[in-house]
Amino acid sequence: MTTASAPFTFVDLFAGIGGFHSVLSHAGGRCVYVSEIDDAARSTYVHNWVTPLPEKMRPTINTDINLATPDEGLDPDFPENFGVLAAGFPCQPFSKSGHQHGMEEARGTLFWNIARILEERHPPVILLENVRNLVGPRHRHEWDVIIDTLRELGYRVSSKPTVFSPHFLPPSMGGTPQVRERVFILGTYIGPERVKEEIKTRGDVPPTLTRGPVNGWDPRNWDVEWVLDDDADIENIDRYRLTTAETKPETEWINVWDDLVQRMWAYRGERLPGFPLWADAWVPESSLNPNELDLLPPWKADFLIKNARFYDQHRDIITAWRTANPNFNQFPPSRRKLEWQAQDATSLWETVMHFRPSGIRAKAPTYVPALVAITQTSIVGKRRRKITPHEAARLQGLPRWFDFANAREALSYKQVGNGVAAGAAWYVFRAHVERDQDDLPRALVRAVLDAPLNPTGDALSPEAFAFEAELDRESQELLVG
Incomplete structure (x- = not known):
């Protein structure tokens, strides 16, 4: 697939091990720029998402977001045009001294790097993710700065947070048995003047979706076993078993x-x-x-x-x-x-x-x-062992073929813990594209809405989908009866 034939392209910032990449490539998007400062995470990202590609289709790899966003202009290798900017950015405290609530106050934080790119490039869609506490009372100022800055830059965004977790989704829609409530900020570029006019005439845009179970799915139906590998298939399984040593008798x-x-x-x-x-x-x-x-x-x-x-x-x-x-x-x-x-x-x-x-x-x-x-x-408990890094990756909705490029397991667990839950990210992104489709490129909208509802593929075992299918059958029988 060439850039020209891809329905849209995307930039992946603070990319981690590729949660956003798995989501956007699921819809046929092609990654053109990646930035990740952590060496181990970047190696895992490249190993899974870049190396398998033909050389001419590989994205530019950046090691530090500050190198991509100097005060004057952007990195010469930064793409001119792309459809989606995705970023799981770290949240740093903003200075409250000036209370400017905008671009200038964001300076010096990692969010400012994102804002600089948006100021220069205006991609049609932004997909940002952060921890739940970003919208807590202690971070209200940071939240206001982020929303005000995005609006100054011409993005239609809600001042009310979209909070979601993969355990709210059924297996067929990319859910996984992990409670991982995260804040998603989704925006559509419509220009600063139109943003002001819409707020003046229509008020605040509602959040992309409401936090809670989807399609009648009961989160209590989850079973952790659905992401586990057979013990016989796990190499060096003794490394994960609970210890019995006198010094650490787990x-x-x-x-x-x-x-x-x-x-x-x-x-x-x-x-x-x-x-x-x-x-x-x-x-x-x-x-x-x-x-x-x-x-x-x-x-x-x-x-x-x-x-x-x-x-x-x-x-x-x-x-x-x-x-x-x-x-x-x-x-x-x-x-x-x-x-x-x-x-x-x-x-x-x-x-x-x-x-x-x-x-x-x-x-x-x-x-x-x-x-x-x-x-x-x-x-x-039933397995008398810890979950493996491979199983942890599947809790994040990554496919079974995904593996880590580092030998140290502690790094693998860290990388997964810092990652994005693919199912939750896809669900909120798709909902945003569907709602704002009249203001987005047609090729992007068509690619996203035509893609399968489940972006996580084989992250779950067949038993998960069989269980859901049986629930649906019983539900239909009750309706008919």
């Missing part, structure tokens, strides 16, 4: 806590409570000093009171459990804490767990929390 930590879970079900018929359990705080409530509690942050005082009451209510079970597990006192402090979010699971080994600095967290085996750049790798 299996023992879980077994001991699971003993308490079993005792609670056997003797009380109850699951563990949802607040964090701090075993070191299990003392009678009568022994707590109200004056000392008043000096603590309210959340901590509340946890101490709840743990004391839990101890008072279940002292017999706790005493017997500690007597049966004297080694518990030698566990690291963070492993003497447990947060139960697994509903009615009857065993820790049925849950998805995380070893966190704040304790062991157990969740129902439906979907996993957002992958993060630091190593808090999900543990699948």
